[in-house]
Amino acid sequence: MGFRKRGLILAAIIGLTGCIDHDSRPLTVAQKNFISERIKPFSVVNVTGQGILQVAMAEELPGQAKYAGCTACHGAQGQGGLGPALVGKSHEYLMGRLKAYKAGETVGAQSSMMWTQASMLSDKDIHEIVVYIETL
Numbered sequence: 653m654g655f656r657k658r659g660l661i662l663a664a665i666i667g668l669t670g671c672i673d674h675d676s677r678p679l680t681v682a683q684k685n686f687i688s689e690r691i692k693p694f695s696v697v698n699v700t701g702q703g704i705l706q707v708a709m710a711e712e713l714p715g716q717a718k719y720a721g722c723t724a725c726h727g728a729q730g731q732g733g734l735g736p737a738l739v740g741k742s743h744e745y746l747m748g749r750l751k752a753y754k755a756g757e758t759v760g761a762q763s764s765m766m767w768t769q770a771s772m773l774s775d776k777d778i779h780e781i782v783v784y785i786e787t788l
């Protein structure tokens with residue numbers, strides 16, 4: 653949901669700057685900064701002098717970087733490995749598991765592997781990671 657909405661906002665901003673470019677009115681520094689600030693959470697962008705947006709990466713959710721430490725055991729696509737597959741599991745399920753590990757609860761025989769992992773995550777981190785896993 654949030655993922656698509658961000659895409660729309662990004663598309664809208666690109667459309668907007670496209671118009672500015674059409675009128676051949678360069679963006680002011682204030683406008684460039686404003687756009688950069690608004691886009692920062694969504695993607696890695698570079699707002700150039702003529703109102704052209706160079707989108708280096710269309711979409712990067714905050715959970716993506718945080719998931720990097722999980723790939724060794726759960727796979728880059730959440731397909732599993734040393735740890736179980738995460739892809740295809742529900743939002744509630746994943747949130748529940750991570751909160752249980754964070755609280756030091758035993759879920760399966762290898763829960764101790766997850767205690768340290770989850771203890772390093774804030775509730776916000778957990779939410780962002782789960783939102784990212786859902787896109788895999």
Ligand code: HEC
Pocket residue numbers: 718719721722723724725726734735736737738741746749750758759760761762763764765766769770781
């Ligand atoms: C050292 C390997 C390792 C790393 C790194 C790791 N995990 Fe795990 N993970 C496991 C193992 C093993 C289990 C199964 C634990 C058990 O028996 O309860 C597990 C279980 C889980 C589960 C529950 C899956 C299920 O089907 O019940 C979730 C969700 C999870 N991990 C998410 C993460 C996230 C998110 C990260 C990164 C922050 C992460 N893991 C990092 C090994 C790892």
